[in-house]
Structures are given as C-alpha cells and as structure tokens.
Amino acid sequence: MRKLPLSLTINGETHELLAEPHHPLLEVLRTQLGLIGTKENCLEGECGVCTVLLDGMAVNSCLLLAAQCQGRRIVTIEGLGGPETLHPLQETFVEHGAVQCGYCIPGMILAAKAYLDQNPEPTEGEIREALSGNLCRCTGYQKILDAVLAAAGVLAPMR
Numbered sequence: 001m002r003k004l005p006l007s008l009t010i011n012g013e014t015h016e017l018l019a020e021p022h023h024p025l026l027e028v029l030r031t032q033l034g035l036i037g038t039k040e041n042c043l044e045g046e047c048g049v050c051t052v053l054l055d056g057m058a059v060n061s062c063l064l065l066a067a068q069c070q071g072r073r074i075v076t077i078e079g080l081g082g083p084e085t086l087h088p089l090q091e092t093f094v095e096h097g098a099v100q101c102g103y104c105i106p107g108m109i110l111a112a113k114a115y116l117d118q119n120p121e122p123t124e125g126e127i128r129e130a131l132s133g134n135l136c137r138c139t140g141y142q143k144i145l146d147a148v149l150a151a152a153g154v155l156a157p158m159r
C-alpha cells in the first residue's frame with residue numbers, strides 16, 4: 001500500500017515521516033519514533049494504556065489514525081517530564097507508591113493531566129470517574145487516586 005507523507009507535531013517537535021493510511025498513531029509513535037512510553041495492549045479502546053494528549057484532550061492512540069493527527073498538538077508521556085524535570089503528577093505518583101508494574105501509568109498520568117486541566121479542584125469521586133477508561137491490571141487504584149488528588153493540590157495554586 002502506498003505510504004502517506006505525514007508531518008506530526010509531537011512533544012513540541014515536528015516529525016516528517018511516511019505511514020500507511022491505516023496506521024494508528026500508536027504504531028507510528030512506538031515503531032517509527034521510538035516513543036515507547038505510550039503502551040500497547042487491547043488495541044480496541046478498552047484499556048487506556050495508549051492514552052496521549054491531542055490538543056490537550058486525552059485520546060486512545062490505538063484508535064486514531066496517524067493521518068488524522070496532522071496539524072494537531074500531540075503530547076506523549078516523554079513530553080510531560082523527564083527524570084530530572086518530573087511533572088507534579090509524576091512526582092506524586094512516585095511519592096504515593098502508585099506505580100506497580102508501571103504499564104498503565106503513562107496513560108493514567110496523561111488522562112489525569114487532561115482532566116485536571118479542565119477541573120483543577122476535583123473530588124476523589126470525580127477523579128475516579130475521569131479515569132474510569134484507564135485500567136490497571138495491578139489494581140492499585142486507591143494509590144493512583146491519592147496521587148492524582150495530591151497533584152491537584154500542587155497544581156491548582158500554580159494556575
């Protein structure tokens with residue numbers, strides 16, 4: 001199949017690449033760009049491990065064609081913070097012991113970021129609802145909720 005030339009803006013950088021028309025964003029991120037912080041699991045929108053931000057909204061990158069993302073602003077977990085510049089959400093996940101195997105965490109953190117950007121002072125119940133599309137097979141949900149609540153407390157005064 002003929003590949004399409006694409007220009008994608010990811011974590012503030014423009015990437016020119018070729019992708020087949022049916023390639024999901026997830027595949028391009030992981031296999032072409034090496035951004036393996038975005039995880040892969042169900043490939044049908046059920047688990048949320050592939051969550052990235054698209055123009056600030058949390059989306060499942062397994063369901064989105066890469067070709068649909070041209071001209072949009074994509075952020076992956078690599079763009080949120082690094083080992084020396086952790087985002088407050090990354091810090092509170094560490095502080096609260098919210099990371100077990102870690103597989104769901106990039107998607108969980110990006111879903112939480114998108115939600116806190118819209119609702120900076122949520123209740124625990126609202127966070128639970130907002131993250132209901134992100135599954136954790138290690139089932140450490142309470143610590144994840146605690147970490148997001150703590151991050152809201154850090155971020156809200158900064159807005």
Ligand code: FES
Pocket residue numbers: 039040041042043044045046047048049050051060061062063
């Ligand atoms: S891999 Fe995308 S939702 Fe599960």
Ligand code: FES
Pocket residue numbers: 098099100101102103104105135136137138139140
């Ligand atoms: S920490 Fe293991 S899947 Fe969530």
